[in-house]
Amino acid sequence: MATIEKWADMHIHTTKSDGSNTVEQVFEHARNEGISAIAITDHDTVAAGPEGKVLEKKFGIEFVTGVELSAVYETKEVHIIGLYVNPESKNFQERLSYFQKRRAERAEKIVKKLREQGLKIQYEELYEITENMNNAGRLHIAKLLVKKSFALSIKDAFNKFLAEGRPAYVEKAKLTVSEAVELIKEAKGISILAHPVLLDKDEMIEVWSKEGLNGLEAFHPDHSYEDMSRYLDIANKFDMLVSGGSDCHGSGKDHTRIGKIKLPYQYYERLKKFQVERNGVAI
Numbered sequence: 001m002a003t004i005e006k007w008a009d010m011h012i013h014t015t016k017s018d019g020s021n022t023v024e025q026v027f028e029h030a031r032n033e034g035i036s037a038i039a040i041t042d043h044d045t046v047a048a049g050p051e052g053k054v055l056e057k058k059f060g061i062e063f064v065t066g067v068e069l070s071a072v073y074e075t076k077e078v079h080i081i082g083l084y085v086n087p088e089s090k091n092f093q094e095r096l097s098y099f100q101k102r103r104a105e106r107a108e109k110i111v112k113k114l115r116e117q118g119l120k121i122q123y124e125e126l127y128e129i130t131e132n133m134n135n136a137g138r139l140h141i142a143k144l145l146v147k148k149s150f151a152l153s154i155k156d157a158f159n160k161f162l163a164e165g166r167p168a169y170v171e172k173a174k175l176t177v178s179e180a181v182e183l184i185k186e187a188k189g190i191s192i193l194a195h196p197v198l199l200d201k202d203e204m205i206e207v208w209s210k211e212g213l214n215g216l217e218a219f220h221p222d223h224s225y226e227d228m229s230r231y232l233d234i235a236n237k238f239d240m241l242v243s244g245g246s247d248c249h250g251s252g253k254d255h256t257r258i259g260k261i262k263l264p265y266q267y268y269e270r271l272k273k274f275q276v277e278r279n280g281v282a283i
C-alpha cells in the first residue's frame with residue numbers, strides 16, 4: 001500500500017511583518033499545496049497568532065504560533081525562529097514591543113538617509129506598504145524604492161541602498177544568540193537556527209546547542225541538497241530537532257513560495273512531541 005505523504009511548513013511570513021500574503025491567504029496556499037501543518041514566523045511579532053488559531057479549524061490545517069528574531073554573532077546577523085511561543089508571556093511581549101518600536105524608528109532613519117542620497121521620498125509613503133509601522137522592515141522600503149523607480153528590483157534596492165555597508169543601512173535592535181534562545185525559552189517555545197547556510201558558522205552550532213538552542217532549519221530554499229543533508233547530520237550528531245519551510249514572503253521574494261520547500265511531516269511530529277513532553281501541550 002502506498003503511504004500518503006504529509007508535509008509541514010514551519011517558516012512563513014505574512015502582512016503582519018514583511019510578507020505580502022494575509023494570514024488567510026497563507027492558509028489557502030497551504031491547502032492548495034497539500035500542506036497539513038504551518039507555522040507563521042513573522043519578524044518580531046506574533047500578531048498572526050489569534051487569527052491562525054481560528055483558521056486552523058476552518059481549514060483543518062494545524063497551526064503553530066511562531067516568530068523570527070534577529071540576533072547577531074560577531075558582525076553577522078543570525079535569525080532564530082521560535083515555534084510554539086506563548087504570546088501571553090509578559091517578558092516576551094515586552095521585548096517584542098521594544099523591537100517593534102525600534103523598527104519604526106529605524107525605518108524613519110533609513111528614509112532620512114535615502115533623502116540625504118537625494119531621493120525624494122517621505123516616511124509617510126511607507127504607510128501604504130506597511131500594515132503597521134511597528135513591523136516596518138527593509139523589504140517594505142525596497143518595495144517603495146521599486147514603486148518609485150529608484151531601484152530596478154528589490155535586489156537592486158538592497159544592493160544600492162539597504163544592504164549592510166550601503167549608504168542607507170541602519171542596524172536594528174539585536175540580541176546575542178543566547179539571549180534570543182533564552183527569550184524563546186521563557187515564552188515556552190522551541191528555538192531553531194534559521195537558514196544556517198546564510199550564517200556559515202557551522203562550528204558554533206554545538207556551542208549554541210549547549211546553550212539551549214533546540215534545533216536547526218535544515219530545509220530552506222537557500223539550502224542546496226548538500227546543505228540540507230549536512231544540517232540533518234549535524235542535528236543528528238548534537239541531538240537537535242529539525243525544522244524547515246519555505247520562508248515565503250509572497251511577492252517581495254519571488255524565488256520562494258509556499259510549497260517550494262516542504263518539511264517532511266515526521267520532523268513536524270517530532271517538534272510537536274518535544275513540546276508536549278516538555279510543556280504538557282503543544283499549542
Ligand code: AMP
Nearest residue numbers: 018043136137138139154155158159163
Ligand atoms: P529587516 O528585518 O528589516 O532587516 O529586513 C530583512 C528582510 O530583508 C528579510 O526578509 C531579508 O530576507 C530581506 N533581505 C535582506 N538582505 C537582502 C538582500 N540583499 N536582498 C533581498 N532581500 C534581502
Ligand code: FE
Nearest residue numbers: 013018043249
Ligand atoms: Fe522577512
Ligand code: FE
Nearest residue numbers: 068079194195
Ligand atoms: Fe530569516
Ligand code: ZN
Nearest residue numbers: 011013068247
Ligand atoms: Zn524568514
